[in-house]
Amino acid sequence: MSKNDPKIPNDIKVDPIFNTSYLIDGEIREWDGPMAEVYSTIPTPNTEGALKPTLLGSVPDMGEKAALEALDAAEKAFDRGQGVWPTLPVRERIKCLETFVEKMKAQREIVSTLLMWEICKTRTDAYKEFDRTITYITDTVEAYKKLDRKSARFEKESGIHAHIRRSPIGVVLCLGPYNYPLNETFCLLIPAILIGNTTIFKPAKLGILLITPLLKAFEESFPPGVVNIVFGRGRSIASPIMSTGKIDVLALIGHSSSAVALQDQHPNKNKLRLALGLEAKNPAIILPDANLDIAVEECISGTLSYNGQRCTALKILYVHEDIVEEFNQRFAKAVDGLSYGMPWEKDAFLTPLPEPSKPAYIRGLVDDALEHGAKILNKKGGEVSENYCYPAVLYPVNKEMA
Template identity: 55%
Template sequence: MSTESRLHNLFPSANDIPEQYRLGAPIEQREYLIDGKLCRWEGPLAAVRSPIHLKTDKGDEQVVLGSTPLLDADAALTALDAAVKAYDNGQGLWPSMPVAERIQHVETFLARMREQREAVVKLLMWEIGKNLKDAEKEFDRTCDYIVDTIQELKELDRRSSRFELEQGTLGQIRRVPLGVALCMGPYNYPLNETFTTLIPALIMGNTVVFKPAKFGVLLIRPLLEAFRDSFPAGVINVIYGRGRETVSALMETGKIDVFAFIGTNKGASDLKKLHPRPHRLRAALGLDAKNPGIVLPEVDLDNAVSEAITGA
């Protein structure tokens, strides 16, 4: 048997995939969310390909999962205008809403999100190449993170209701939203790490323009209606397309107040430079996730190595 034949036999066919994990026909997504409405894009689409190859009659072929909208700068700016309008210099419905009511909206979204667990997990596996266990873990950790964020805000709000005496001055500390946030996440954890900036931004009263990661984009589709139905119009806007065309246009307006980006430091630096007033741009950045692992002499070395590899 030739090397080519042996390699060909390593790839499964579509019928080898358990039925509950098959995707069916490619998904042509044309919907995107702006100002509380699911808009339909009639322009060009970007193909979404899986890292998985399957055995076919024509040989080994990469699976095409579907397509997503290639929005242009005008569509992105429309989303930004909706977020700016909803924020209204801090006087909009969402930023001025009591904390308890904002929490109710996030809890409504969480309940709707949990209904889509199977669909999101399946897309995580096919788009990112994660196994079932890791895909389920990412979804469940994201839900747990939302619950923890809600609890933390409740505690912050309780502390903010008290008066504090500091050096003879009696005062009350209140936390307020910062403005319009642009949230972008990474492809390796396109749900979990993206939501670690998106959910805090929303629950604190900011309005958001959210652009999914380049890889792991279709898995947001099952959540679009949950976003639309759970938050007031303009509070969360979901756009797609090439970052050079959409994100660059957003930054150049100077209307972005918070830039939440989990990616390379070069990408973050290049985008921040586009902002006409970078000194007033708040940034929450991942900066390549170069987290140091420090091993002290007194530790159990076998356990430390195992934990370091798990964390990496």
């Protein structure tokens, strides 16, 4: 928890990226309006030698006018299913995706490095996210080829012969999460594009700079209006787009409150298709006959991989009363044994939190649990620094806690 004076390897150092570009209607345009600075919670010395959050650069802080321009471009490109992209032969759309993948591969180093700086993902996980995204795109293309071949044949079911083909729906608004700003965002974006839809993509607030090296690849790989990328706050970009009623699909990975709010802004909710990945309260259940060595190891990975900032993370552990004391001792010791450090450090398992307000928020949850009868079982639990709150193993817990 004291390692907040990082020694930065040369291959990790990045110059600030002051990006003024955005992509609309197949054209990279220059923004001359307000900008939003992007900081990392990883501290570096300022001009006076004091450790402060690191300025990584800035991106356009765009608003309603630009958002609606992106919408118009996507709507024109789709043209009620008669546009160039939705009517393009499958092999040609696949060729565009393959071109994009090759151009994307050239940006592996800078994108992975920005993942470390922007969202404090470990070096291993940052490169893994990039590589997994490349694999996902190629696997999606292969799956689509099989689907297209299958749809070329007639099928017989209950004596009925049918020729079934999948078709694009329309204009898709893609909003990805900060914890996997490349992989999960592209899990929304790539299938939408491949099937023939046109898209508007607003990167997440955190993990936003890493999209900028890919703008050129998008511009050079797809026809105008297929992919439109704008930067800004959700209320400034997504809200005015949704309120037009021209969005056919809302593709969002994030919080349910955001999904509900955006749906409510659409004037024709009954026509709106949804592709959502939302939060979850995932439990682990430890039974009396469990191998505790394995159980503790799996619970460490499940609760604290990437600091637990995953919708798939374990949020609560249900342990049988016959083994709860031994499990708690082992689990608390294992949590205290985890290494905290900078994302590029080889042995770091726990890394800084990318949101400046999160350490205080987490400490507040710990304090609330203590007020309602819980105890912190691990010695380091609840220790707070400028950019981290060490995981606290709390027991017993009850439904009165926040």
